[in-house]
Amino acid sequence: PDLYVRIVERRNDGIVVRGAKLHITAASLIHELVVMPTKGMRQDETDYAVSFSIPVNAKGVKVINRSFAASELNAFDYPASAHHSMPEGFVVFDDVFVPWERVFLAGEVPLATVFAQSLGLWERTGGVVEAVKMSEIFVGLAQLVTEQQGKERDPVAQNTISELIAYAETLRMSLDYACRHFQTTPSGMVHPNILAINVAKYHYAANFHAAVRGLHDLGGGLVLTLPLEADLRSGTTGDLLRKYLHTKPDVDVETRMRVYNLIRDLTADAYGGWQQVVALQAGGGLNAQRIMMHRAYDMATARERALIAAGARPATTH
C-alpha cells in the first residue's frame, strides 16, 4: 500500500500524491507525465483511483533512468539500437502537489477501470502497429539472408519463411480488421475494436519468440559472431572478411553484413533484448489480453450456436 501511486493529502487547491510508477518509457525526455491507474480499484481503494498530468520537473518528481543501449553505438553495427534507444524511467512521486486543474480523477473508483482499459487498448494498438511493421521486416530479412546463402530453393528455408509470412499477415489482417470494425463510445469517440486488438496483441506476443527463432534458424551463428564494421574497414581484416564472407558473385559482402547486423540488433542484442520483453509485457502481459478477450467475446451467441449444433436447442431461421 505504500508503493502504488495514491493521494496522501487533499487540500483546497489540489492533492498531494505519493508512490512509484513503473515502467515509464521516455519519462525523462517528455514535458508532462500523464498518470493514471493501471487496474480497476476496489471501493476501499479510493485514494488509488487517481489520475493527473504534471510537468516532469515538478517538485518531488524523481526519475531514475536506464537505457538498453549506449548513445555512441554506430549505425552499421547497430542499425536499430543506434536510432532507437529509449530511456526507461523508474518514476517516483515523492509527495508531489497537483493543483485541481491538473487532476482528472480523485477517488471516482468506477472510472479507474475505464482509464486502465483505455490505456491498455491504445498501448496494445500502438504495439500491434509496430509489430506489423517489424514482422514484415522479419520476412524481408529471412528472404535476404536465405538468398545470400544461396538457399532460396531449399524447401526447409521456404517453410520457415512461410511461417514468418503467416505470422506477419495474421498480424496485419487483425489490425486492419480492428480498425475497420471500430467501436464508438457513448460520447462519440471512436476506438479500434476491443476484441480484435486484444486478439492481435495476444497473437503478436504469444508467437513473437517463435518468429525470432525462425529468423535465427535461417541466419545461423553468424547472427551473433559477425565481426564489427571497424574490422571490415581496416586493411588486413577487411580483406579477410571480404574473402571469407563472400558467397555468390551477386552478393555484396557489406550488404550481407548489414543484413546480419539488423537481424542481431533487432532480435538478439541491445534493441533486440529490449524487444524480447516489450513484445510480451508492453500494454500488459498475456494474461491481460486473455482477460479482455474473455470479456469482449460474444459468448452468448457462441453458446447458443453450440447448443443448436449439439441438438439441445431447435435451430432458428433468420
Ligand SMILES: Cc1cc2nc3c(=O)[nH]c(=O)nc-3n(C[C@H](O)[C@H](O)[C@H](O)COP(=O)(O)OP(=O)(O)OC[C@H]3O[C@@H](n4cnc5c(N)ncnc54)[C@H](O)[C@@H]3O)c2cc1C
Ligand atoms: C520496456 C517496458 C516499457 C514500458 N513502458 C510503459 C509505459 O511507458 N507506460 C506504462 O504505463 N507502462 C509501461 N510498461 C509497463 C507494462 O505495461 C507492464 O510491464 C506490464 O503491464 C506488466 O506489469 P508488470 O511489469 O508490473 O508485471 P507484474 O504485474 O509484476 O506481472 C509479472 C507477470 O505476472 C503476470 N501476471 C500478473 N498478474 C497476473 C494474474 N492475475 N494472473 C496471471 N498472471 C499474472 C503478468 O502477465 C506478467 O507476465 C512498460 C513495460 C516494459 C517492459
